[in-house]
Amino acid sequence: MLISGIVALMDSIPLSVKTVYSYAQYELGVSPRGDEKVLDDFRETVRESAPVPIDRVIVCRASSAMVDSIVGKWPFVVFGFEQGDMRYYINKLNGGKVIGRFPEVGAPEAMVSRPVATNLNLKVGSTLLSPDDPDSYSPMPVKVTGIVDTDQWIMFVPIEYHRLYHFPPVDGLLVFAKNLKDQHTLDSWALKTFKGGRTRLYAYQEVQKETDQAFRTLFAIVNVVIASLVAVLTIIMGMLFNIYQSQRVQEFGLLQALGYPRGAILRRILAETAIVLLGSWILAVFIAVGLLVLIKVQMFDPRAYAINATSATNFLYSVPVPIMIFIVAAFDVVLRLKKFDPVRVVERRLV
Amino acid sequence: MIRLDSTSLVYSDHGRTVHACRDVDLEIQQGEFVGILGPSGSGKSSLLYLMCGLKVPTSGRVSYRGSDLQSMSIKQRDRLRLKEFGFVFQYPYLIGYLNALENVLVAQPDPALRPEAVSLLERLDLADKLDRYPHELSGGEKQRVCVARALLGGSHVIFADEPTAALDHTAGVHVMSLLREHRGEGALVVVTHDPSMLEQADRVITINDGTIQ
DSSP, rough: OOHHHHHHHHHHHHHHHHTTTEEEEEEEEEEESSSSHHHHHHHHHHHHHHOOOEEEEEEEEEEEEEEETTEEEEEEEEEEHHHHHHHHHHHHOOOEEEEEEEOOTSSEEEEEEEHHHHHHTOOOOOEBBBBTOSSBSSSOEEEEEEEEEEOOEEEEEEHHHHHHHHHOOOOOEEEEEESSEEEEEEEEHHHEEEEETSSSEHHHEEEEEEEEHHHHHHHHHHHHHHHHHHHHHHHHHHHHHHHHHHHHHHHHHHHHHHOOHHHHHHHHHHHHHHHHHHHHHHHHHHHHHHHHHHIIIIGGGGGGOOTTTTTHHHHTTTTHHHHHHHHHHHHHHHHHHHOHHHHHTTTSOOO | EEEEEEEEEEETTEEEEEEOOOOOEEEEEOEEEEEOOTTTTSSSSHHHHHHHSSSSOEEEEETTTTTSSSTSSSHHHHHHHHEEEEEOOSSOOOTTSSHHHHHHHHTTTOOHHHHHHHHHHHHHOOOGGOOOOOOGSSSSHHHHHHHHHHHHTTTTEEEEESTTTTHHHHHHHHHHHHHHHHTTTTTEEEEEEEEEGGGOOOOOEEEEEEOOO
């Protein structure tokens, strides 16, 4: 339970990164370096050479606001879109019902998605960006006018307002493949084609790659911690098992004196041990799942934090515990029976 | 049936050499009730463990129905004890998580013997205690369960090592008569230091310092 809990909580950090920024898998973001005219060259190359059909290229602005995570505040993109592109973007990201309305042209208004509203405790009429908030800054208070029902994290304001009041003062592009399944191919092609050029690309695979790299060290530490835990648990359980088997010396002595072969007694003890360990492990997995689901429902979901309470990985990490305990127990029993003289038991010299 | 020829057992106990049995010659016939009498530490229990194959002699020969026990593998000796012999030990050892009936069946793990186990317990006045666990039985009742366990399957030889030591005199006499009455055609070898328990024995052997007197 302890190990599964640690793994699930550790895993929730990169999972949160991938969840919060998963909108990026629907698009390829592009921003110019130095001169906005490079975007025209980019468009031209995409139109002529893209390996998959392109659905739309939309012009946008992007700045940032903060969202909450289990490890503090994370920057999140606030897009500036033209009116028609707002609806396109929501449709592309499988947006459903909208509570409220879309932001009006040039107004200090914003639309957010359900997870963002949950995370920041926003309702229609709440302030998303404010001149008083250096982390989520805007010179004018930007009110939420609509909340769209989608699992993706989204924030956007009218591009006209963004152009007037937000940094950086450059347009960017979002490029959408016709089919979502082709977006990865498009992203890979663009990353390769425009490498070293004057455009900065933002692709979901980069987010994944950077996240995996960033957490590699953390997981290496977690692995060491878990290995130590397994060792400690094995030693403790091995000692308890040794005490338990000591209390059964009479039984083993009696059975051997009656004529049960040593091998049969050994097989019986090992089978009992395996059943107890397997049963305990399955029970512990069920309890751990229950507790993690409870944590998810009570603590994570209300803040839109990501955690996978039922991931097999959480429980696979705990598999070495029963295996190691079984090995220690088997070793203990084999040693005990090897030196065992049933006569000493039935003569009460060993009890 | 059981024959010992010049059998000796020597072992080391905390650096001290112990001559548990010295050149013992003995033969036990089928159906015979043999008592082995002697003071504490005289070697009577060692003699019994030599006869049943729980101990291997240092020298000499122990045979059962003509087969040399020393030449048998450990597995063969285990099988011989399980199939042919019954045991009653000084202390009424029962397995704590099994009830009386299940404890009797431990001797012969064969479900077909369940009716016989029930019948034995009934004959030993334990008909209403079949499903009782050891902690729910008195010392005498436990020893009677052990007697039933030893008798199950028609053991050819019953070895009893101080079977009455943990009981009062009346209960001890009762256990001895049960063993004698219910052993059928099997031989009965009883080790004790109490001569009154061997009044019904066909033969009483006295042992002292490992030597039969």
